[in-house]
Amino acid sequence: MFNTRLHRARKAAGLSLRDLGERVGVSHASIKKYEDGDAMPSSDILLHLARALQVRTEYFFRPAPVVLEGIEYRKRSSLPKKRLDAITHEVLDQIERRIELENLFPKSPVKSFAPVEEVNDQMTSMDQIEDVADRVRSAWNLGFDPIPDLIDVLETNGIRVFMIEADTENKFDGLAARVSGMPIVVVGRYWPGDRQRFTLAHELGHLMLEGRLAQDLDEEKACNRFAGAFLFPRESVRQELGGHRNAIELKELGLLKEEFGLSMAGILYRARDLDIISHAYREDQAKLFRIKGWFRKEPGQDYPAEKAHIFEQLVFHALAEDYIGESKAAELMNMPLQQFRRVRSMEGGDAAPNK
Numbered sequence: 001m002f003n004t005r006l007h008r009a010r011k012a013a014g015l016s017l018r019d020l021g022e023r024v025g026v027s028h029a030s031i032k033k034y035e036d037g038d039a040m041p042s043s044d045i046l047l048h049l050a051r052a053l054q055v056r057t058e059y060f061f062r063p064a065p066v067v068l069e070g071i072e073y074r075k076r077s078s079l080p081k082k083r084l085d086a087i088t089h090e091v092l093d094q095i096e097r098r099i100e101l102e103n104l105f106p107k108s109p110v111k112s113f114a115p116v117e118e119v120n121d122q123m124t125s126m127d128q129i130e131d132v133a134d135r136v137r138s139a140w141n142l143g144f145d146p147i148p149d150l151i152d153v154l155e156t157n158g159i160r161v162f163m164i165e166a167d168t169e170n171k172f173d174g175l176a177a178r179v180s181g182m183p184i185v186v187v188g189r190y191w192p193g194d195r196q197r198f199t200l201a202h203e204l205g206h207l208m209l210e211g212r213l214a215q216d217l218d219e220e221k222a223c224n225r226f227a228g229a230f231l232f233p234r235e236s237v238r239q240e241l242g243g244h245r246n247a248i249e250l251k252e253l254g255l256l257k258e259e260f261g262l263s264m265a266g267i268l269y270r271a272r273d274l275d276i277i278s279h280a281y282r283e284d285q286a287k288l289f290r291i292k293g294w295f296r297k298e299p300g301q302d303y304p305a306e307k308a309h310i311f312e313q314l315v316f317h318a319l320a321e322d323y324i325g326e327s328k329a330a331e332l333m334n335m336p337l338q339q340f341r342r343v344r345s346m347e348g349g350d351a352a353p354n355k
Contacts, residue, residue: 003037005060009053010035012089014082023052058331059093066095071177072206087164087172091186094162094311095179097332101314104323109314113158113183115208116140124214126225126273132208133229144235146260150197154185154204155310161200163189163308174199176206183207193303194263200306201227228270231262237270245277254300264298265289316344 010020010031017028017035024031024045033039041049050057068088102108116139119132137143140157147153151161164186175186185203187196205226206219213222240256241248248271253264262270265286272282289295315332318324324332330340 001062002040002060003035005062006031006049006053007035008089008092009055009059011085013053014086015052020049020052024048055093056331056334062096062100066092066099066179068092068095068177068179069181072175083172087175087186090164091162091175091184093334094164095160095184097334098160098162098311099179101311101318101332104318105314109317110155110160110310111158113207115210119208119212121212122214123209123212123217123222126217126222129205129209129222129225130229130234133226134233134235136204136208136230137233144233146236147197147231148261149306150200150231150261151306151308152310154200158183159204159207160184161308161310162186165189174203176203187306189305189308191305193305194257194261194266196306197231197261197303198227198263198266201230204230224269225273228262228266228273232256232260232267232270234270234274236260237274237276241271241276243276245271247281248277250299254298257298257300257303261303263303265295319344 010017013020015023017031021028021031025048026041026045030039030041034041046057046060050059068091071088102110116132116136119135123129123132140153142153154161160182162184165188172188177184185200187199191199202223205223209219209222209226213219248268250264253267256262256267257264260267268277268282268285271277272279289298292299312333315324315329319326319329326340326344327337329344330337333340333343335343
């Protein structure tokens with residue numbers, strides 16, 4: 001599988017055959033032979049390839065590469081192909097390390113995902129989506145309180161969540177796919193927490209509503225409704241805002257955002273969807289948000305970003321049970337052995353985010 005991995009890494013780096021050959025010190029024809037499987041590089045060339053492509057040499061010799069099924073990029077059309085290739089490579093690298101780690105356990109450490117039962121087979125109105133969100137919360141024993149750690153909730157229920165170094169770019173708004181039937185969701189590591197959470201809840205909506213929407217219901221809008229209802233359930237909205245409001249103070253929206261992890265704009269949508277405020281008032285507020293630039297950056301502090309810690313926990317679980325040694329653990333964590341040893345001994349703080 002060396003040739004497949006080399007090709008994937010070169011595409012992710014945005015390099016042509018000639019570009020990579022020049023960086024490594026071989027001809028473009030030699031690179032093509034490596035990618036076609038007609039030749040194998042020497043150990044020295046292999047090291048140069050790894051450095052040029054910014055991967056570990058172990059990357060080239062992992063088991064068969066995974067295949068993303070039903071991949072969906074939100075806002076895909078605005079992303080350059082080179083950026084899409086880089087994102088896909090980063091995602092696949094994380095997934096492969098995650099699957100390799102999980103396969104080291106005698107019994108899978110993560111449960112399989114299953115849609116929640118008692119959900120209507122056919123939904124004909126947006127209001128029914130509120131019921132679905134409530135049933136998912138009930139099945140997962142979440143009650144109606146805020147969800148402080150959404151990634152942990154999704155992981156606990158069989159949805160693998162990965163974070164990539166997407167910074168705060170607006171052209172990438174999330175990715176959803178399956179690997180061997182296993183649902184995965186990808187968000188940017190450095191996005192504001194409310195953006196991460198809405199994307200995660202939106203993709204959960206796709207999983208829960210799949211095949212259940214009437215043809216005249218827009219799936220994206222339905223998943224947006226599900227996301228809002230899952231993060232800020234109607235019972236909580238009515239408890240916090242009351243049954244009817246003529247207006248909602250900006251600071252009040254900020255406090256609710258801080259509590260439930262849903263954007264201020266999203267809270268206004270919730271209030272409108274539940275007829276607590278009028279459509280006209282919501283539209284007036286939307287205009288104000290546009291004028292003030294609050295659709296890009298809402299006033300006040302950003303909601304804290306979510307933390308993806310399941311992978312690291314599994315690494316140290318496997319290490320404690322002697323399923324792996326330090327060298328393998330460092331490889332899975334994608335860091336040098338000495339750095340991993342500092343992390344393991346908690347020198348200078350907790351483990352750094354896995355990349």
